Amino acid sequence: MTTINQSFKPRTGGPASPSRPFNVAMIGLGFGSEFIPIYQEHPLGNVAAICRRNESELHKVGDEFGIEKRYTTYEQVLEDPSIDFVHINSPIPDHAWMSVKALEAGKHVMCTVPMATTLDDCRKVVEKVADTGLKYMMAETVVYSREFLFIKDMYERGELGDIQHLAASHPQDMDGWPDYWQKMIPMHYATHVVSPCLGLVNGLAEYVSCFGSGRVREDIAKKSGNPFAVQSCHIKIKDTELTAHIWRFLYDVARQYRESFDVYGTKKSFEWTLIENEPHVIHTAKKPEHEIAQKIEVPDFAHLLPEPIRKFTLPQEIHDTEHLSFIQGGGHGGSHPHLVNEFLTALAEDRDPWPNAVTSANWTCVGICAHESAMQGGKIVHLPDFTLGR
Numbered sequence: 001m002t003t004i005n006q007s008f009k010p011r012t013g014g015p016a017s018p019s020r021p022f023n024v025a026m027i028g029l030g031f032g033s034e035f036i037p038i039y040q041e042h043p044l045g046n047v048a049a050i051c052r053r054n055e056s057e058l059h060k061v062g063d064e065f066g067i068e069k070r071y072t073t074y075e076q077v078l079e080d081p082s083i084d085f086v087h088i089n090s091p092i093p094d095h096a097w098m099s100v101k102a103l104e105a106g107k108h109v110m111c112t113v114p115m116a117t118t119l120d121d122c123r124k125v126v127e128k129v130a131d132t133g134l135k136y137m138m139a140e141t142v143v144y145s146r147e148f149l150f151i152k153d154m155y156e157r158g159e160l161g162d163i164q165h166l167a168a169s170h171p172q173d174m175d176g177w178p179d180y181w182q183k184m185i186p187m188h189y190a191t192h193v194v195s196p197c198l199g200l201v202n203g204l205a206e207y208v209s210c211f212g213s214g215r216v217r218e219d220i221a222k223k224s225g226n227p228f229a230v231q232s233c234h235i236k237i238k239d240t241e242l243t244a245h246i247w248r249f250l251y252d253v254a255r256q257y258r259e260s261f262d263v264y265g266t267k268k269s270f271e272w273t274l275i276e277n278e279p280h281v282i283h284t285a286k287k288p289e290h291e292i293a294q295k296i297e298v299p300d301f302a303h304l305l306p307e308p309i310r311k312f313t314l315p316q317e318i319h320d321t322e323h324l325s326f327i328q329g330g331g332h333g334g335s336h337p338h339l340v341n342e343f344l345t346a347l348a349e350d351r352d353p354w355p356n357a358v359t360s361a362n363w364t365c366v367g368i369c370a371h372e373s374a375m376q377g378g379k380i381v382h383l384p385d386f387t388l389g390r
Ligand SMILES: NC(=O)c1ccc[n+]([C@@H]2O[C@H](COP(=O)([O-])OP(=O)(O)OC[C@H]3O[C@@H](n4cnc5c(N)ncnc54)[C@H](O)[C@@H]3O)[C@@H](O)[C@H]2O)c1
Pocket: 027, 028, 029, 030, 031, 032, 051, 052, 053, 054, 072, 073, 074, 089, 090, 091, 092, 094, 112, 113, 114, 139, 140, 141, 178, 325, 329, 332
């Protein structure tokens, strides 16, 4: 199993073919249903079953996509020997136990973010993956967005020079979202900001220091156990001289949704737009001051995908544009088909997907350690060894 220094290698269309497509069971059909048509059209994928507790909603999705096997309990899915892997899109408190149970039942796991919300649950998933030799991937959308692929491409071609600093923010007002968000701590859902910072330089977090700022309203503070409106964290990246800065809020701060990623290099830097749908900016060193900043159009990276699923990088292919994750998430930078392709090709090539279980745990545990740090006034908290591949 790859542990540390796991690197990102974009696929270029022609993966090894197994004798038959891999059978996925889609668990949770809110955000999860976005992935169904992509699996259906991928040459290596087959949506063999769907699962959600609400029977009438289950049938609606089954009828829409022509899927015959429909389960209302997760246990039924795990007992089905035809299922190769589950793609979990259930609410956050269900991610860890569902992942562990699937691995115990001999199924590979693709799971939406975050891996879990406690260090202990992350450790259980990592250990179960090591014990079983099965594949686990956290479906982190940001590191397969066109912006990330664009920045990564520039970095690998040497255009940015040496990286000097990374920063990411994810402000999002969750009023109006399902109630379980009120129990969440901002840094417990931080992988969208942690992952680009660590993923770009192929690093793992070693330790963090996080400060809380402001106050969230009393009922949210009570339900979540987090008193702060904003959590702001520095991450020391292991075996490098780099520090990244991330910040988050979920309630009670006036700001448009944003999942931003800024990278500062010696030659060029990338800064995310302040307002959604406006152009991002590239800064180039040693130019006359008024020429340093240039607005840019980020290209799409659909050419990295097998032809039948290239169209899914485009927002108009998202069938449920009413879902809040689309309205606020804007289609997640065309990442969904890249995620599907990465997991299916990893299975076909019998290699670890990116991010694998250890890397996913490191990205997730940054947020868990950050909250611990914030509750102790910014104290330095080290990432546990199991997230470092030790
Ligand atoms: N950018 C991203 O990575 C991104 C974006 C949106 C949502 N998400 C994640 O996707 C997940 C789902 O989000 P959502 O907005 O669709 O939530 P949702 O509450 O709308 O949907 C959850 C789904 O899970 C099903 N479910 C719940 N418990 C289940 C069980 N025990 N067995 C089977 N099915 C069960 C529900 O029936 C429902 O279909 C969340 O964990 C969220 O964090 C990630």
